[in-house]
Amino acid sequence: MTASRQEQRAQQQEQQEQRAGSGAGERAAGPRTALVTGATSGLGRALALALHRSGWTVLAHGRDRGRLARLAAEAGDSRLVTLTADLASLAEVRSLAERTAARGGPLHVLVNNAAVGFGPPGAGRETSADGHELRMAVNYLAPTLLARLLLPLLAASAPARVVAVGSVGQVPFAVGDLAFAHGYRGVEAYRRSKLALAAGTFDLAEAARPLGVTVNCVHPAGFMDTPMVRESGVAPLSTVADGLRAVLPLVTDPAFADTTGTFFRGTEPGRALDLAYDPRFRRDLAAATDRALRAHMCGSEASDTRTDGSTTDE
Template sequence: MATILITGATAGVGRYLTRRLAGRGETVLAHGRDAAKLDALVKELDGAPGRVRPYVADLASLAEVRDLAGRVAADHDRLDVLVNNAGVGSGRPEGRTLTRDGHELRFAVNYLAPVLLTRLLLPRLRAAAPARVVNEGSLGQEEIDFADLTMARRYSGTMAYCRSKLALAAWSFDLADELRADRIAVNCIHPATYMDTDMVRDAGVAPWSTVEDGGEAVLQLIDAPPDVTGEFFDGARRSRAHDAAYDPGVRSRLRAATAAALE
């Protein structure tokens, strides 16, 4: 029985994964921002072969990310899989929004939160090695303006989303290199294009694919052999991220900017 943390577990791919994994007997640590939705999910899966443990946190707050990691680490000696699934899409909220920490919202939730949460849980992942980190990214990626990370000069929700997903991919490759010797596989995946989710509908896009399509692709990566690491997947297929995600200069600047943001 594996212990698997899924962020954003109350909707979309996160909910699908929670139900599938609990159904096959895993212990699922289900994160969500809404306590009532989490409680409803736990009750729904009460009779499943596996266990579902709820964890409430707002990933837009770095303090709450730290608190979430602390609670997970206190409750569990090991963590077999971390799925960084939660995110903010390109639609709502409309307009540029800063978090209480002063970061652009999409960069904070889609990138900084996964980085911080993963870093804080590395001791539990090492204890479970071979372990896995699955970062849910997107084919929508755009180069980052490191001189304007809060996007004060030029902003759109789509641009902010794509920049956060480029950062996530580049960091995934860096982390995979760092943790290879620890037997912790790190991969980034675009689960499916325009799935039938609230995030897609909020962006005003008609869905092209189902949540099941994306969920099964992520599940396949969760179950992949431990030597599959440092890869970018488009659904079930190995693919390639934006060229900038492989650029050593970009990755070096991203490391420095991330360290400063998480001080």
């Protein structure tokens, strides 16, 4: 990369961070707080640090305590709070939500960024601590549970936002085959989970709209230069800075304060796979999701709210 190109990227990042500092939720006075999952590397790390530099309080989630400690040291003050959890365990997802709420402060933005990628070429099927297919568990069930559990706190802090980091790489699947037990491929498992995430985003947006919480899904950039992409053996096609340019405005820009239920491709509204908009698919997926998460929703304030906006007394 030439020096002039580096200077241009640095200027763009500075402008983004200035917008972040003046940005999100201008209707609400006072400091802003965001929870960013997967904040120890790649896009999540860049986003956490950009928000912190702009004056936000950042709750930075990660699995690795050492990486979180290094992130906190780089931030250099108490406005970056680290939270450890393995999102492959739904019990730990619930614990993460409980610890977030127990801080006693507001939560204005939840960024569900953490994900498991394709995996190394030829890798076999993996399962989560709860026995779910790993990519569906981490990329869809975990962010869905976290958003549901934190919805009361987000609503109490409204106007608030949920931003799901998705992908245009989606493939159709039958909801009855959520486990993907046969014919497994890591690439397809990832893409199934991203279709589920987009469909779930649209349902959550409908449920959250009356509460003053917007919910959107964004494909930040294609094959960013991140550890997740490099592990899969894919040559990067874009940079983390490219991804940050797409995600940061959805977190901070007042122009998106009322935008909800939208799939973004980069910085522009786009479209998810058609199946993500299909009422029957979404209804079946919501029912399967409820069954998978029910035990971890019990006793929560959000336990009576389904992602499709309906309620249940179970």
